[in-house]
Amino acid sequence: AQSVSQHNHHVILSEAASLELGCNYSYGGTVNLFWYVQYPGQHLQLLLKYFSGDPLVKGIKGFEAEFIKSKFSFNLRKPSVQWSDTAEYFCAAALYDYKLSFGAGTTVTVRA
């Protein structure tokens, strides 16, 4: 069975700092990878996704992620965070069977 692990449980940083959230998946075959964000009190929104092609994926709100197949990783980055980026971030992976497996989530708190 595949699993998704996120390395950081809670990240606290100041505005304008750079953010990188780690994500690793355990499946060796073809996977589709996602990052979702959940702002306080809101539903999950898709930040970006990787299916194939360029391993550096750009998403909304200035986020990007890099797929490194040899490391089974799909880390999320943002060069300069804002207070409004305070949220819960979920990495997810899907195989052919539609089943999205989510990581445990990383709480990001940005201090003004």
Next chain:
Amino acid sequence: DTAVSQTPKYLVTQMGNDKSIKCEQNLGHDTMYWYKQDSKKFLKIMFSYNNKELIINETVPNRFSPKSPDKAHLNLHINSLELGDSAVYFCASSRNTDYEQYFGPGTRLTVT
């Protein structure tokens, strides 16, 4: 326009009661899902329907019964509610061959 909607948004009920949560999507998607998010924000898939057929049925107590009257609707009925059922339940949908899932706003269920 709301893409994936759920009703109710909040549901407070007593142990032993039976309740239903409704989900509707207007995206024309063929596949719909129910997820449970526990108090630690961990998201786990419960069920998935594709063209009204059950395709994913994770290890969920049989007190939970999904029902898909048509492709645009996926309801979740819960019998004999228990304290441990308290969680946020998210509905999601996706195109048949596209793994990007669109999430609803969630239903916060509190069992007292």
